[in-house]
Amino acid sequence: MAAVEYAKGLEGVIAAESSICRIDGQNGKLYYMGYPIRQLVELCSFEEVTYLLLYGELPTREQLAIFERKMRTSRPIGAPIQSMIREFPRDSHPMELLQAVVSYLSGYVEHRIQHDAHCNCRITLHQVSQLATVVAALHRFRNGQEYVAPRDNLSHGANFLYMLHGDEPSELEGRIMDDCLTLHAEHSFNASTFTARVVASTLSTCYCSISAAIGALYGTLHGGANEKVMDMVDQIGDVANVDAWVNKALDEKRKIMGMGHRVYKAKDPRAIVVESYLEKLSTEKGDSRYYDMLKRIETVFRERMEEKGKPIYPNVDFFSGAVYRLLGIPSALFTPVFAIARAPGWLAHILEQRSDNRIFRPKALYVGHQERDVAPIEQRR
Amino acid sequence: MAAVEYAKGLEGVIAAESSICRIDGQNGKLYYMGYPIRQLVELCSFEEVTYLLLYGELPTREQLAIFERKMRTSRPIGAPIQSMIREFPRDSHPMELLQAVVSYLSGYVEHRIQHDAHCNCRITLHQVSQLATVVAALHRFRNGQEYVAPRDNLSHGANFLYMLHGDEPSELEGRIMDDCLTLHAEHSFNASTFTARVVASTLSTCYCSISAAIGALYGTLHGGANEKVMDMVDQIGDVANVDAWVNKALDEKRKIMGMGHRVYKAKDPRAIVVESYLEKLSTEKGDSRYYDMLKRIETVFRERMEEKGKPIYPNVDFFSGAVYRLLGIPSALFTPVFAIARAPGWLAHILEQRSDNRIFRPKALYVGHQERDVAPIEQRR
Numbered sequence: 001m002a003a004v005e006y007a008k009g010l011e012g013v014i015a016a017e018s019s020i021c022r023i024d025g026q027n028g029k030l031y032y033m034g035y036p037i038r039q040l041v042e043l044c045s046f047e048e049v050t051y052l053l054l055y056g057e058l059p060t061r062e063q064l065a066i067f068e069r070k071m072r073t074s075r076p077i078g079a080p081i082q083s084m085i086r087e088f089p090r091d092s093h094p095m096e097l098l099q100a101v102v103s104y105l106s107g108y109v110e111h112r113i114q115h116d117a118h119c120n121c122r123i124t125l126h127q128v129s130q131l132a133t134v135v136a137a138l139h140r141f142r143n144g145q146e147y148v149a150p151r152d153n154l155s156h157g158a159n160f161l162y163m164l165h166g167d168e169p170s171e172l173e174g175r176i177m178d179d180c181l182t183l184h185a186e187h188s189f190n191a192s193t194f195t196a197r198v199v200a201s202t203l204s205t206c207y208c209s210i211s212a213a214i215g216a217l218y219g220t221l222h223g224g225a226n227e228k229v230m231d232m233v234d235q236i237g238d239v240a241n242v243d244a245w246v247n248k249a250l251d252e253k254r255k256i257m258g259m260g261h262r263v264y265k266a267k268d269p270r271a272i273v274v275e276s277y278l279e280k281l282s283t284e285k286g287d288s289r290y291y292d293m294l295k296r297i298e299t300v301f302r303e304r305m306e307e308k309g310k311p312i313y314p315n316v317d318f319f320s321g322a323v324y325r326l327l328g329i330p331s332a333l334f335t336p337v338f339a340i341a342r343a344p345g346w347l348a349h350i351l352e353q354r355s356d357n358r359i360f361r362p363k364a365l366y367v368g369h370q371e372r373d374v375a376p377i378e379q380r381r
Numbered sequence: 382m383a384a385v386e387y388a389k390g391l392e393g394v395i396a397a398e399s400s401i402c403r404i405d406g407q408n409g410k411l412y413y414m415g416y417p418i419r420q421l422v423e424l425c426s427f428e429e430v431t432y433l434l435l436y437g438e439l440p441t442r443e444q445l446a447i448f449e450r451k452m453r454t455s456r457p458i459g460a461p462i463q464s465m466i467r468e469f470p471r472d473s474h475p476m477e478l479l480q481a482v483v484s485y486l487s488g489y490v491e492h493r494i495q496h497d498a499h500c501n502c503r504i505t506l507h508q509v510s511q512l513a514t515v516v517a518a519l520h521r522f523r524n525g526q527e528y529v530a531p532r533d534n535l536s537h538g539a540n541f542l543y544m545l546h547g548d549e550p551s552e553l554e555g556r557i558m559d560d561c562l563t564l565h566a567e568h569s570f571n572a573s574t575f576t577a578r579v580v581a582s583t584l585s586t587c588y589c590s591i592s593a594a595i596g597a598l599y600g601t602l603h604g605g606a607n608e609k610v611m612d613m614v615d616q617i618g619d620v621a622n623v624d625a626w627v628n629k630a631l632d633e634k635r636k637i638m639g640m641g642h643r644v645y646k647a648k649d650p651r652a653i654v655v656e657s658y659l660e661k662l663s664t665e666k667g668d669s670r671y672y673d674m675l676k677r678i679e680t681v682f683r684e685r686m687e688e689k690g691k692p693i694y695p696n697v698d699f700f701s702g703a704v705y706r707l708l709g710i711p712s713a714l715f716t717p718v719f720a721i722a723r724a725p726g727w728l729a730h731i732l733e734q735r736s737d738n739r740i741f742r743p744k745a746l747y748v749g750h751q752e753r754d755v756a757p758i759e760q761r762r
Contacts, residue, residue: 006395009582009739013394014387019749034750043755060761080468084485087461092488099589100488103481103596104465107473189745191583195593198579201390202572202600208480212576212593215484219583221740358390359602364570368400369415374424380441 004365015360016197020053020348021188028266032186033057037269046156046181046341047071050128053186053348074126075150075159077133081105085134086141094138094336095218099211101134102127106207127210128343132156135336136163157181160340165328172284173327176277180320183270184338186345192216192223193342193349198360200350213346214339223335226321229258230331233293233322242296250304258318259301270316278319281326290322385746396741397578401434401729402569409647413567414438418650427537427562427722428452431509434567434729455507456531456540458514462486466515467522475519475717476599480592482515483508487588508591509724513537516717517544538562541721546709553665554708557658561701564651565719567726573597573604574723574730579741581731594727595720604716607702610639611712614674614703623677631685639699640682651697659700662707671703 007013022031030037033052040049044058051059051067059067077085081101088097105127137147140163148163158174169177187193196213200206217223236245249256261268282288298314305312324334388394403412411418414433421430425439432440432448440448458466462482469478486508518528521544529544539555550558568574577594581587598604617626630637642649663669679695686693705715 004395006397008397009741010391010394010396010743011739013391013743014385014746015391015743016387016389016745017748018745019747021745022747022749022751031750031752034753035755036752039755043757048758058755058758058761061758064758084465088485089488096484096487096586096589099592100481100484103477103484103592104469106477107470107481189743191579191740191742194741194743195576195579198572198576199593199597199600202597202603204596204598204600204603205477208477208596208599211480211484212580212596215585215589215593216580216583217585218589219580219585219740222583222585358392359572359600360390360575361572362391362394362396362570362575364397364399364402365395366400366403367398368403369412370403371412371417372415374416374420374439376424377429377439377442377445380439 006365010362015189015194016353017356018188018349018352019056020345020352021186023188023263025261025263025265028264028269030187030269037183038273041179041182041273044182046178046185049182049185050156050344053344054351069152071129071156072150072152072159074129075133075152077130077137078108081108081130081134082137082147085137088138090142093218094135094332095214095223095339097138098131098134098336098339099214099218102131102207102211102214105130106205127207128347129156131336131340131343132160133163135333135340136160138336139164139330139333140166160337161327169327170284172280176281176323177327179277180274180323180337181341183273183316184341186342186348190222191219193346196346197349197353200353201357201360203354203357206347206350209350210343210346213342217335217339217342223338225258225315225317226324227331227334229317230321230325230334232257232297233290236293236297239289239292239296242293243300246297246300247304250301256297256301258314258321260312261315264313264315267313268315271314271318274316274319274323275314278323278326281323285326287326290325294319294322387746391743396570396575397734398737399569399730399733400437401726401733402567404569404644406642406644406646409645409650411568411650418564419654422560422563422654425563427559427566430563430566431537431725434725435732450533452510452537453531453533453540455510456514456533458511458518459489462489462511462515463518463528466518469519471523474599475516475713476595476604476720478519479512479515479717479720480595480599483512483588483592483595486511487586508588509728510537512717512721512724513541514544516714516721517541519717520545520711520714521547541718542708550708551665553661557662557704558708560658561655561704561718562722564654564697564701565722567723567729571603572600574727577727578730578734581734582738582741584735584738587728587731590731591724591727594723598716598720598723604719606639606696606698607705608712608715610698611702611706611715613638613678614671617674617678620670620673620677623674624681627678627681628685631682637678637682639695639702641693642696645694645696648694649696652695652699655697655700655704656695659704659707662704666707668707671706675700675703 033056047068048064133150148166150159150163154162155174155178157178158169161169161177192213195216196209199209199212236242278291282291414437428449429445514531529547531540531544535543536555536559538559539550542550542554542558573594576597577590580590580593617623659672663672
């Protein structure tokens with residue numbers, strides 16, 4: 001029927017201009033606002049990177065102090081939100097709760113973006129802050145534990161681990177958690193970020209936009225890859241089984257999770273950082289089981305691919321699941337943690353969309369019935 | 382910077398094939414699955430039209446009986462949802478609550494679309510049913526009234542009015558409410574429907590997709606036009622003031638709300654139906670104030686436009702606000718009612734997207750900094 005050409009999934013179609021994220025897949029480089037991701041991770045906290053994404057520039061010491069105070073005093077969640085989390089059915093997925101809570105939170109903010117002449121949602125930061133609190137609270141309630149109130153003298157990452165476990169993390173753990181958030185804070189127009197922009201283009205609130213983006217991230221084609229890597233690791237069970245398992249999987253043309261990336265043809269720059277974290281954490285914890293297995297999987301996989309002349313590298317998801325697990329984060333929270341990390345990126349895109357807005361309203365190619373009459377119900381078959 | 386051409390807001394860009402809705406704007410025609418909207422309104426209930434949108438064909442009497450029973454027994458909402466609605470801050474917008482509740486509801490359904498091999502969410506109808514219950518409950522709680530449990534022997538529209546007011550509506554009222562839902566059930570790729578499809582394309586759940594769509598509908602560029610028409614009517618106050626008000630507004634080049642449509646160049650077919658309902662309701666209630674004013678606004682506006690040789694007709698929003706008000710629905714609920722009506726359309730698009738899916742991932746045109754170094758914080762200005 002459709003002789004008309006169009007790009008399915010809008011693949012290759014430019015949807016908007018953006019100055020937030022640059023990905024140089026050929027050379028394995030990623031930049032936020034022009035800054036290389038390696039430098040941001042080495043020199044900046046997640047809160048600094050959040051500031052960068054929202055304002056377009058890195059903060060001075062004074063700006064950061066004010067911004068940090070705002071984010072940190074926004075961390076606690078109120079009693080109605082706590083009871084909403086507590087009562088959420090235990091067998092349902094945390095992402096559904098997260099989507100619900102973000103919209104619900106908007107009821108508690110005086111500031112409404114559509115009533116703001118400057119289209120400025122930079123001051124509605126508490127959703128970025130509170131996402132971490134919500135995820136930690138859900139984890140504790142599901143384990144029959146009490147809510148741990150956030151602290152304001154820890155980084156965003158370290159405080160998340162503190163709320164999750166009730167103990168202050170080691171310096172290395174806190175730093176790694178914070179950096180993992182930075183590594184996932186932004187990645188241009190994927191489905192969730194595009195969703196955030198489409199919703200923002202109607203001049204809906206940034207809460208509604210982020211809630212919608214969370215719904216997209218929940219999709220199995222989007223978030224959840226690091227969860228699948230750890231499922232694979234658990235299946236293999238021991239480094240001694242890796243060679244046989246990977247070879248068999250490749251012989252059977254099964255996919256090895258966490259390998260290759262649609263955009264990066266060189267090694268994903270985030271994967272390099274996360275791999276070094278996994279090594280450090282394994283040493284600190286005296287448990288190199290995951291590290292050894294993953295490195296062996298990588299080697300066997302690379303050797304097999306080299307035979308075919310196709311270099312395929314691990315992506316960020318390949319190592320991040322193991323890092324999270326060593327930080328005491330269960331698999332079901334991997335995608336929620338992704339949402340915590342991506343919130344500043346989504347907000348940046350919402351702001352950018354609103355700064356030069358046109359409502360998203362593409363065309364459908366109609367391929368259905370042209371015209372037919374409604375038959376009375378007794379004549380239908 | 383951007384010498385590359387692209388369509389802002391994806392205007393005119395085909396995003397997918399669809400066989401759900403055909404709009405013939407030139408001739409003022411609208412079809413669902415090939416059936417003219419006039420015939421659907423005259424011959425079918427909203428539940429029948431919902432069936433049509435989900436299954437692609439109108440139901441037989443037996444099919445409809447089973448389907449109606451499913452939808453009607455799904456109407457009640459449980460205690461946790463009721464208390465979530467009751468505790469939602471009173472000054473916040475019902476659409477934010479609605480978005481939250483839909484995601485939250487997903488926690489209560491056993492069926493998860495991504496675990497369903499047939500990608501079939503036709504059986505998760507209870508969100509379509511329950512949206513009406515949620516909106517009615519919110520209205521009553523905000524007015525210090527108790528929850529009215531739904532009835533299973535009323536149409537979807539009549540039951541909504543019953544839950545809202547606690548009294549059974551007249552036959553005419555119930556029929557008009559039901560038909561107004563049908564008129565708004567579907568309208569191809571607007572921003573909310575496109576949002577639903579983008580989220581569905583990640584293989585997220587249909588709850589998450591519909592919740593996201595609600596967030597888009599909340600935007601002031603999308604829903605809310607009939608609310609603005611009634612603001613205008615309230616400002617004018619009396620039919621005697623119409624001529625002066627409209628002439629002054631046009632002289633000052635202000636927009637007359639509810640006039641003209643991006644797609645319909647002839648009269649919006651839905652507007653014709655809603656106008657006749659307004660006339661009938663005005664007669665039944667012995668109150669033709671809104672009808673008289675709107676008809677006079679239309680006349681004055683048309684005369685002024687004819688002088689310029691530009692025929693512009695009222696759209697569906699022009700009359701629907703007045704109909705809703707005569708049905709006892711306050712302005713703040715107009716967009717939530719739109720969501721109740723549109724839910725089957727969104728679901729139809731989610732199903733269609735999943736039946737031949739490709740994840741939506743368009744490109745950004747990067748226009749920002751190419752590469753710069755992170756300065757130590759003390760060197761930043």
